[in-house]
Amino acid sequence: MNTKQKNAILISLDDSTSEIVQLADTLGYTVLKEFIQHRENPDVNFYIGCGKVDEIKEYFEDAEESFDLVIVNGELKPSQWFALEKKLETKVYDRVRLILAIFEEHAERREALLQVKLAQLQYERPYVRELIHRAKAGEHPGFMAGGEYQVDDYYEMIKRQTKKIGEDLQKIRENRELQRQTRSKSGFYSTSLAGYTNAGKSSLMNLLSGEKVKVEEQLFSTLSTTTRSITAKNKEKKIPILLTDTVGFIENLPACIIDAFHSTLEEIEFADVVILVVDGSEAKEVVEKKLRVSLNELRNIGVGAPIIIALNKIDLIDNESLNTLREHLDQTGIIDDHVFVDISVKENKHIEVLLQTIYDSLPHMVKITFQLPLEEKSHAFISQLYEKTQVIKITYSEVITVEVECNEKIKEKLIATCRAVKGDIL
Numbered sequence: 139m140n141t142k143q144k145n146a147i148l149i150s151l152d153d154s155t156s157e158i159v160q161l162a163d164t165l166g167y168t169v170l171k172e173f174i175q176h177r178e179n180p181d182v183n184f185y186i187g188c189g190k191v192d193e194i195k196e197y198f199e200d201a202e203e204s205f206d207l208v209i210v211n212g213e214l215k216p217s218q219w220f221a222l223e224k225k226l227e228t229k230v231y232d233r234v235r236l237i238l239a240i241f242e243e244h245a246e247r248r249e250a251l252l253q254v255k256l257a258q259l260q261y262e263r264p265y266v267r268e269l270i271h272r273a274k275a276g277e278h279p280g281f282m283a284g285g286e287y288q289v290d291d292y293y294e295m296i297k298r299q300t301k302k303i304g305e306d307l308q309k310i311r312e313n314r315e316l317q318r319q320t321r322s323k324s325g326f327y328s329t330s331l332a333g334y335t336n337a338g339k340s341s342l343m344n345l346l347s348g349e350k351v352k353v354e355e356q357l358f359s360t361l362s363t364t365t366r367s368i369t370a371k372n373k374e375k376k377i378p379i380l381l382t383d384t385v386g387f388i389e390n391l392p393a394c395i396i397d398a399f400h401s402t403l404e405e406i407e408f409a410d411v412v413i414l415v416v417d418g419s420e421a422k423e424v425v426e427k428k429l430r431v432s433l434n435e436l437r438n439i440g441v442g443a444p445i446i447i448a449l450n451k452i453d454l455i456d457n458e459s460l461n462t463l464r465e466h467l468d469q470t471g472i473i474d475d476h477v478f479v480d481i482s483v484k485e486n487k488h489i490e491v492l493l494q495t496i497y498d499s500l501p502h503m504v505k506i507t508f509q510l511p512l513e514e515k516s517h518a519f520i521s522q523l524y525e526k527t528q529v530i531k532i533t534y535s536e537v538i539t540v541e542v543e544c545n546e547k548i549k550e551k552l553i554a555t556c557r558a559v560k561g562d563i564l
């Protein structure tokens with residue numbers, strides 16, 4: 139994490155700059171001044187008009203502070219980026235590059251590191267093409283000194299690296315698929331957290347599992363998926379449930395990141411229930427926007443499972459604001475037929491309601507009654523039933539009768555085990 143705060147200025151074509159300022163802050167940059175030029179389309183040469191660029195240049199010359207970065211609240215074309223950096227003589231990042239830099243800084247596990255590298259290579263490709271173009275035209279003699287041959291070589295190297303990372307990620311993916319299958323076969327339900335960055339997903343994960351996943355007042359704290367059991371929270375029911383924490387969404391998530399992080403989001407795709415966490419303490423329009431972006435992402439991922447909307451951080455708002463927010467979301471129709479629970483992870487509010495809603499949304503619980511011989515060998519099977527199912531009733535007479543409710547996925551396996559101990563199904 140950054141310890142020293144650095145200075146930046148921001149260029150934007152509209153007034154909605156709060157998110158990019160927060161992204162800058164996450165990377166350790168304080169935005170000291172915003173240069174806003176309202177226009178429909180970016181200028182072809184500099185993104186903003188050249189008069190505005192001159193104004194920034196003058197501002198830099200007159201300012202007492204020094205500036206480390208110019209941030210653009212949008213996507214630059216490589217040619218615009220070259221022109222701006224050259225003119226302003228300061229490092230320039232567009233929104234995608236800023237997000238990539240945050241991802242690079244937050245990536246810890248091998249998979250996340252590979253995914254970020256892949257996204258960067260994809261992002262840099264058009265820039266490299268532009269560099270090659272300029273080097274060949276003799277405009278950029280400093281680049282890859284040695285001429286044309288080395289420039290082409292560099293492009294080849296990027297292609298080779300992309301391929302190698304793709305293969306490494308594929309292996310990790312296959313491994314994850316195997317793990318998923320093993321869990322599913324052992325009767326675990328899988329639930330997944332999803333939602334906008336900073337909504338409180340990891341905090342909820344920690345509360346439900348009693349574990350410690352990184353939680354920070356920052357965007358994109360989580361880049362890898364973590365899966366934990368939340369069965370313990372559910373003492374009387376004993377339904378084995380796994381919960382997976384995932385990477386956060388953001389509006390206009392760059393395509394290179396979506397591609398590179400696709401496998402991480404797969405956990406959401408295969409979940410039995412998705413819990414969509416939304417920060418409910420923000421202005422109702424912001425909540426609505428973030429909810430819309432998140433639901434859209436879930437649709438793109440191809441989620442078919444029930445989605446529970448968990449409106450978090452209600453400790454920060456009063457009852458009246460909460461009611462206004464509820465009405466607003468109702469009116470927009472955005473909630474549709476999704477179940478909706480307002481919670482506070484911080485104050486442990488309505489968490490039991492959320493858990494109950496999760497259980498109620500789990501698909502295909504089936505009831506089975508086993509009849510087992512009153513013998514030693516039945517006991518291991520009964521222990522297994524206590525571990526993996528909800529035992530509704532057990533009676534001992536000449537035989538043992540056990541009535542359970544369980545995940546449909548393990549039904550066949552339990553029946554086979556029952557037969558192996560010479561039991562019957564009623």
Ligand SMILES: Nc1nc2c(ncn2[C@@H]2O[C@H](COP(=O)(O)OP(=O)(O)OP(=O)(O)O)[C@@H](O)[C@H]2O)c(=O)[nH]1
Pocket residue numbers: 334335336337338339340341342352353354355356357358359360361385386387450451452453454481482483484485
């Ligand atoms: N007041 C309040 N703050 C909360 C609550 N839940 C989480 N937070 C805070 O919100 C911030 C973000 O929480 P995280 O759990 O890291 O959010 P996340 O959704 O995992 O974020 P990313 O991993 O960055 O996508 C942290 O500072 C938490 O302490 C809550 O119920 N109330």
Ligand SMILES: [Mg+2]
Pocket residue numbers: 339340341352353359360
């Ligand atoms: Mg997180």
